Amino acid sequence: MKKSYRQLDHTGDLGVEVWGGSWEDLFEKASLALVELLADPDRILQEGRAAWRLEGETREALLVRHLEEILYRMDAQGMVFSKFRIAFPEPGVLACEAWGEPLDRRRHHFKTELKAVTYHGLKLWEEGGRCLARVIFDV
Numbered sequence: 001m002k003k004s005y006r007q008l009d010h011t012g013d014l015g016v017e018v019w020g021g022s023w024e025d026l027f028e029k030a031s032l033a034l035v036e037l038l039a040d041p042d043r044i045l046q047e048g049r050a051a052w053r054l055e056g057e058t059r060e061a062l063l064v065r066h067l068e069e070i071l072y073r074m075d076a077q078g079m080v081f082s083k084f085r086i087a088f089p090e091p092g093v094l095a096c097e098a099w100g101e102p103l104d105r106r107r108h109h110f111k112t113e114l115k116a117v118t119y120h121g122l123k124l125w126e127e128g129g130r131c132l133a134r135v136i137f138d139v
Helices: 023-038 059-077
Strands: 005-008 013-020 048-055 079-090 093-102 116-127 130-138
Touching: 005 023, 013 023, 013 116, 023 059, 023 079, 023 093, 023 130, 048 059, 048 079, 059 079, 059 093, 059 116, 059 130
Parallel strands: none
Antiparallel strands: 005 013, 013 130, 048 093, 079 093, 116 130
16 A cells, blocks of 8 residues: 555654545545554455544544544444545535444554544645645554
């Protein structure tokens, strides 16, 4: 899998900078970056499907809520995903379809626990025809 993110050095936390060709693409890539910090997405089968719809005042709030939803579904429901389809059906609304399977810490090469997605250092912007985001995760 060609990476569309780079990991950032951040004292005591994990950070990523992600890029995509559109906001939908960026959110999908940010989702995969989060999964890759936790496990090996190439080992996650796309056997089950989940969908969620979130609202947020800003694009930043939508990104945080969306990434928190992925963490919640892994922690509370034991699901891990390797494919995401993002849409913004109306302003302030994110719709996600995700495919994955129950988490198997050994088979998926589980790496670390993340407590939360933070607003600290969060930034979304457009540059050179790309959409970019910087996100810090509390470890």
